[in-house]
Amino acid sequence: MAIALCPGSFDPVTNGHLDIVERASRYFDRVIVAVIRNPQKTQALFTLEERKEMLSEVLGHLPNVEIDFFKGLLVDFARDKGADAIVKGLRAVTDFDYELQMAQMNHKLSGIDTFFMTTNPQWSFLSSSLVREVARFGGDVSSMVPEVVLGRLKERYAEEA
């Protein structure tokens, strides 16, 4: 059984993430969406539970996809789960340097391979951080995130206002 990890912060999940996970689920027997518990990044917008709820809702139609959390090194989580591969989306050449470095480091540490999938060009400009920023200032992100995420963004920023 081939198991893949799709790791990330998913704060929140976007249509770009969905596209990658859906496509990965066609090539692997099991896909684990691995939500990092202790990102280096500054403040999170959504709690881990909220992120998991949104992911569960939008990925519920994929029977071979599950959601889990990890902290520490991704390669340790991969070993614990018996994962064979890491799957990442590449949006543009700007992603490449860092992703290549991480893929090579992860391979050096554990022998795990990383598979890159080219992002659908429709989503190549999309990131969770930009979605948060645009939504925070009232911009329209309805075509960029699933409906459940849109609702949560509106709620969250209405609370802040």
Ligand code: PNS
């Ligand atoms: O969605 P993000 O924030 O771009 O995801 C980044 C993530 C979580 C995939 C990356 O930071 C990661 O794998 N962190 C785990 C810590 C780790 O293993 N670091 C060494 C990477 S070579």
